[in-house]
Structures are given as C-alpha cells and as structure tokens.
Amino acid sequence: MTVKHDKDKQQFTLDIQGEEARVDYQLRDGTMYLTYSEVPYHLRGKGYGKQLVEQTFEQLTKEGYRAKAVCSYIRAVARRSEKWSNIIE
Template structure:
C-alpha cells in the first residue's frame, strides 16, 4: 500500500510538491490558457518506487479537471501514466 502524501499546489512555483524524508518531489506545470502543460516530474532517486510520482501526477490531473483544463503531457512519465488510465483520457488536449 502506498503512503498517502501531503501534496501542495505551489501556485507561485507552478508545481505540485511533497516533502518526504526531507526531500522534495515535484510535478511541474505551466498553465497556458485552457491547458495545463506538464513538462517534468522529479522524485529523488532514494524515494523512487514508492508511488510518489503517481500521486503527484494524479493531484495535477485532479486539479486540471476541477479547473476545466485540458492536459498536455510533455513529461514522458505523465504521458505513460495517462495512457495506462482510461479515466484520464478525457483530459487530454486535442
């Protein structure tokens, strides 16, 4: 079972972030009109494999849905995450 993270939307830095064991994990975004571009997700190597990136990306997707935004997954991790989850397909920008 993956631990639930305290994820914040840092609007000033344009990223979803969580601090785990004193280390910062992030999912960067750029809001461009009616689109949310997700260019980069970073989880420190010592924290990888714990589902942290997935939780960060899901938080970003949930926010996009709430804000009525379409998502452009530039980050390869985000693109793969969305491909594996049919329930996110309606968020993809045309």
Template sequence: MAASVRDNKEKGRFELDVGSEVAFANYRLTPSAVIITHTETPRALRGRGIASELVKGALELIRRDGKKVIAGCGFVVDYLERHPEDADLVA
C-alpha cells in the same frame, strides 16, 4: 499517502511532500490547459509509486480547476496511457 499534492503557483509546480523530501511536477499554463513539462522524484524515493501519486493528485487539481492537461514529459505520457479513466483531461 498521508500528504496531499499541492499547487505551488509561485514555483509553477505541483508538489508532494514525502518525509523531508519533495517530489514535484513542473508545469506551464495556457488559457485552457496545464502543460506538465517535467516530473522529479528524489532518488531515495524512486520505485515506490510516489511519482504516480504526484501525477494523480496533479490531475485531480487540474480537473477541479476545469482545465485540460498536456503531457509534456514522458512519465506523464506513460501515466495517462496506464490510466484511461483520465483520458477526458487530455487536451
């Protein structure tokens, strides 16, 4: 994917631009973890792995910041089950 995931701190979400569309994952912060509460992929982009790319990038940013993740949405729960290599991030 050409674009990279960014942390939009003002909106409290991770974002991934795909063309003119934006996929995003809302989050809330705790002192030691990031709770991802909702992921959203524009309808026209669904089924292309974009949500997975978004979560993967979000987890990389969380890891870089030395935090843990709490899966507060079903997609992130499923992603973490499919990617045991990220189990060390789970709070």
C-alpha cells in the same frame, strides 16, 4: 500525503518524508503543459511518482484545467488509465 498547487512557481508538489517531489508545468491559453516530474532519487521505485502524477491530475481537474503531458513519465501514467483520457492529452 496530498499534492499542493503552487501557482506562482507553476508546479504541484508532494511532501514525502520531508522531501519534495514535483510536477512542473507551463500555463498557456488555459491549458497546462505538464513538462517535468521528479521524485528524489533515493525515494524512486516506491510508487511515489505515480501517486504524485495522479494527485496532480485530480487537483488540476478540480481546478477546471485541461492538460497536455509533455513529460514522458506523466504521459505514461495518463495512458494507463481511461479515467484521464478526457483531461490529459
């Protein structure tokens, strides 16, 4: 499973067993404000949310963006690893 970046919809998506998990963002002044994350209800608690968020971080890093975590879950994932401290505020 690999995250996909849909710039038109301003979201990163991850296909999980035919269903879509997503991170929504708003782009302002070259910074991505990561506003929302969602995993389908019946797939929660299995680590997919963390996988989605970390792959989102990796993808936005590859694309040269910096980001601010607005969503509390995204912020929690970012704080758990020093790896993201220079990229995610």
